[in-house]
Amino acid sequence: MSMKMYKHALLMFALLCLAACHRDMEPVAFHDEGYPTKLSDWHVVEARDGVLQLNEGVVPYELNTPLFTDYAHKLRTIWMPKGVSAQYNPTDTFDFPVGTIISKTFFYPIPKGQPRNATDIARTYDTSRDFAGQGLDLSNVHLVETRLLVRRKDGWVAMPYVWNADQTEATLARTGDVQALTLVSDSGERENFNYVVPDQSQCVSCHARDWTTRALQPIGPKARHLNRDYHYADGDQNQLAHLMRVGYLTGAPTPADAPRNANWMDPQASLDARARAYLDINCGHCHNPKGAANTTGLTLDIATSEDRHIGICKPPTAAGQGTGDHLFDIVPGHPDDSIIPYRLSSTEPGTMMPEIGRSTVHKEGVALIKAWIASQAGDCVVLH
Amino acid sequence: MRHTRTLIAVALLLAACGGNQPAPQTQNDASFESKLEQQLLDAKPGSVIDIPAGHYTLKRGLSLRTNGVTIRGAGMDKTVLSFKGQIVGPEGLLVNADDFTIENLAIEDTMGDALKINQGKNITIHGVRIEWTDGPKSTNGAYGLYPVKTQNALVEDSVVIGASDAGIYVGQSNNIVVRRNRAEQNVAGIEIENSVNADVYENIATKNTGGILVFNMPNLSQAGHASRVFKNHVFANNTGNFAKKGAAVASVPAGSGVVVNSNDKVEIFDNDIADNQTANVIISSYFSTNYYNKLGVAADYNPYPKGIYVYGNRFKGGGDSPDGLELKTLKAAVYGINGSFPDVVWDGYADPKTQADGLPPPDDRICIQDSNGVLNADGPHGYKNPSTDAKPFQCTLPKLPPVVLNPEPKV
Numbered sequence: 001m002s003m004k005m006y007k008h009a010l011l012m013f014a015l016l017c018l019a020a021c022h023r024d025m026e027p028v029a030f031h032d033e034g035y036p037t038k039l040s041d042w043h044v045v046e047a048r049d050g051v052l053q054l055n056e057g058v059v060p061y062e063l064n065t066p067l068f069t070d071y072a073h074k075l076r077t078i079w080m081p082k083g084v085s086a087q088y089n090p091t092d093t094f095d096f097p098v099g100t101i102i103s104k105t106f107f108y109p110i111p112k113g114q115p116r117n118a119t120d121i122a123r124t125y126d127t128s129r130d131f132a133g134q135g136l137d138l139s140n141v142h143l144v145e146t147r148l149l150v151r152r153k154d155g156w157v158a159m160p161y162v163w164n165a166d167q168t169e170a171t172l173a174r175t176g177d178v179q180a181l182t183l184v185s186d187s188g189e190r191e192n193f194n195y196v197v198p199d200q201s202q203c204v205s206c207h208a209r210d211w212t213t214r215a216l217q218p219i220g221p222k223a224r225h226l227n228r229d230y231h232y233a234d235g236d237q238n239q240l241a242h243l244m245r246v247g248y249l250t251g252a253p254t255p256a257d258a259p260r261n262a263n264w265m266d267p268q269a270s271l272d273a274r275a276r277a278y279l280d281i282n283c284g285h286c287h288n289p290k291g292a293a294n295t296t297g298l299t300l301d302i303a304t305s306e307d308r309h310i311g312i313c314k315p316p317t318a319a320g321q322g323t324g325d326h327l328f329d330i331v332p333g334h335p336d337d338s339i340i341p342y343r344l345s346s347t348e349p350g351t352m353m354p355e356i357g358r359s360t361v362h363k364e365g366v367a368l369i370k371a372w373i374a375s376q377a378g379d380c381v382v383l384h
Numbered sequence: 385m386r387h388t389r390t391l392i393a394v395a396l397l398l399a400a401c402g403g404n405q406p407a408p409q410t411q412n413d414a415s416f417e418s419k420l421e422q423q424l425l426d427a428k429p430g431s432v433i434d435i436p437a438g439h440y441t442l443k444r445g446l447s448l449r450t451n452g453v454t455i456r457g458a459g460m461d462k463t464v465l466s467f468k469g470q471i472v473g474p475e476g477l478l479v480n481a482d483d484f485t486i487e488n489l490a491i492e493d494t495m496g497d498a499l500k501i502n503q504g505k506n507i508t509i510h511g512v513r514i515e516w517t518d519g520p521k522s523t524n525g526a527y528g529l530y531p532v533k534t535q536n537a538l539v540e541d542s543v544v545i546g547a548s549d550a551g552i553y554v555g556q557s558n559n560i561v562v563r564r565n566r567a568e569q570n571v572a573g574i575e576i577e578n579s580v581n582a583d584v585y586e587n588i589a590t591k592n593t594g595g596i597l598v599f600n601m602p603n604l605s606q607a608g609h610a611s612r613v614f615k616n617h618v619f620a621n622n623t624g625n626f627a628k629k630g631a632a633v634a635s636v637p638a639g640s641g642v643v644v645n646s647n648d649k650v651e652i653f654d655n656d657i658a659d660n661q662t663a664n665v666i667i668s669s670y671f672s673t674n675y676y677n678k679l680g681v682a683a684d685y686n687p688y689p690k691g692i693y694v695y696g697n698r699f700k701g702g703g704d705s706p707d708g709l710e711l712k713t714l715k716a717a718v719y720g721i722n723g724s725f726p727d728v729v730w731d732g733y734a735d736p737k738t739q740a741d742g743l744p745p746p747d748d749r750i751c752i753q754d755s756n757g758v759l760n761a762d763g764p765h766g767y768k769n770p771s772t773d774a775k776p777f778q779c780t781l782p783k784l785p786p787v788v789l790n791p792e793p794k795v
Contacts, residue, residue, distance in 0.1 A: 174421075174422065174425055175418050175421040175422055175425070176421075176444065178443065178444070178471065178472070194471055194472075196444075196471070196472050199421055199425070199444070199447075200425050201421075201424065201425055201447040201448070201449055202447060204447075204449055204480075205447065205478075208449075208480075211480055211502060211503045211533075212503060214449060214480060214503075292480075292502060294533075294605065295502060295532045295533055295555065295556060295604075295605075297601075297602075297603035297604050297605075307679065308603060308679060308680045308681065308682065312679055312680065313677050313678075313679035313680030313681075314603060314680040314681075315601070315602070315603075315630070315632075315673075315675035315680060315681070316630055316631070316632070317555075317601055317603070317604060317632065318526065318527070318532070318549075318553075318555065318632075319526070319630065319631060320496070320497070320525070320526020320527065320548055320549040320627075320628070320631055321522060321523060321524070321525070321526055321548050321549075321627075321628050321631070322526070322628075323628045323629060323630030323631050323634075324628060324630075325628050325629040325630060326629070326630050327629065327630045327674075327675060328630070328675075328677075328680055339630065348495060349445065349470055349471070349472060349473025349474055349495035349496055350473050350474055350494070350495040350496025350497070350525050350526065351495075351496075352473075352474075355473060355474035355496075356445075356472065356473070356474065359471075378679055379679075380677045380679060380680055381677055381678070382674050382675065382676060382677050383671065383676045383677055383678065384671055384676075384763070384764065384766075
């Protein structure tokens, strides 16, 4: 073994140790009622020894295209009790068994070359400094909140936990929270904003995909969002295949036969696929035939056909001041005359879309949707 | 030095007036908001959330998702929830629940809609005041009282002022009573849209752009029909249209009393309708809104108003100063510079597929009685051949049954 390889092996060993530190964590605790006040009451993820650690059996995952949340980075995990698994579904959220705990930790890298302070966080897509093994390197990141979705007997329950200033514990915040933060871009630009932790009821705004049954559902764990590779402790593997392997999922086809949304930033993917993936994850939980926005006649989930249903020449229904003086949701070829990019570019409550979940404009996302609309043909000639 | 101080003071003042600046929230306000949110989260069927008299500033939109809850204030001028400078929306209060009652409080200055009830049955709104306190502005929230996709909805004894779209807006709902409300200085005072079985009576609609609207929009879950508009006072709705372009009501001319657009089976009777300067009653088609286009509108959408019956109303004034150059020109051409439109103006769009001998089938006709005339504006031909012949409108239609709320509201 050369010296270089030896060093590499040592490093790998150290990383594996880090990953294995959950050995001294108590087992994951599923609470089948009530609202535990501390995130650590669940033993899913815990801040220990400078790392946000994942407990044994807690499997991290990513989405092909994620929801935009004020440029926050996210660590998503899933845990299930022994002996049960989720049932695969090609289009909808997998059918998860009672006892499932899904977590999503919202965090930001500390701006490069800057000491940690109470407000400054990085606006960056670079995740290379985020991780320590499968967990998060707390010397490089600032944790804001961890949201849990817990599958109890009567359905899913959502609980937001807010991290303390010391980054040692997160406390239940059923009525949400507002934190004044400053995004610092890679080039040093600063943007002040209010990071809003949703209250428990606002969790439902997005997670109740069907407003008649009002039942909560996770949004991310669907085949088309999960069908991608993840860098697990023991190497890269497709997430659907991995979930099958560890017994958390049954009935999934091989990844090649499962649907897959594009990564909205993937330069190899088509503009159409990227835009549709973006609209699907950012808008489709409300703008679907059964969702909160089914009052509008505008559907933006991946199944929507590319015509008036997705907004082409469609007059708005109840946009009110949200039209921004534009006549149609999408005017093909004319993004600046279209309502959708106008509302994505707003941060005013009552005008902005999505209605909640962000306080800043996702510049790169808006640019994608504008480019997509600019590429469309057709016109909205008014009939008399 | 004094100058500098003054400058700073002015700068601070300016900053404080900025649109998105949160209004100062006292410790009291903050703990009130947190407590109210908690009460809404913990509510059980049968819970009554009493909000004592007081003026409370809230930063975040509220929501309720539990059936059978009552929210009750001490009076529409005593319990005030102010959302001035709200930082999280989208509404003031969003409700997704059945058997909901809200009464005797005010919601002011929301950035978006004030009170939205999305999907729910047995909804009662009683004695609620919604107001945008700076008066009509296009940056005001869109809708005041906004039940959508509801069944058995009652809106009564309430007040809405300043909505940049519709003050009281009932959308895609069934079985609705809207009574004894006052709608002022909104773009649309009261709007019934894509709804079935609505009784709108004993309301006052004044100083809006349009007083009472019964509309059908395309692409929605249901087409509306069967609305009765009666015993209302609809006068001097002459406020310039301050909706953003593209909004459904942006096409409503200032000076509109009662407007039917593309809706069917609408009965307008026993109202006092006066001094609406475009026309006291307008019957029109989606073609006249300038939004109708082939790609964006469902092929099965029916844009023609059918079965519209106007009778027994007391009209006064109005029609003397229509909004916009086109209508002004039309008025001058037909009635002279000093003349007025008659009480009822129809844009002239009729379904060509169902016409026989120049008339629609009997049940689809537009029947006008007790009016000083009807103008067929000939919209389909750009107002070229307007007609004042009232004969095509001399007919009657079967009367609609009253709306019965079942179960009866408890208030």
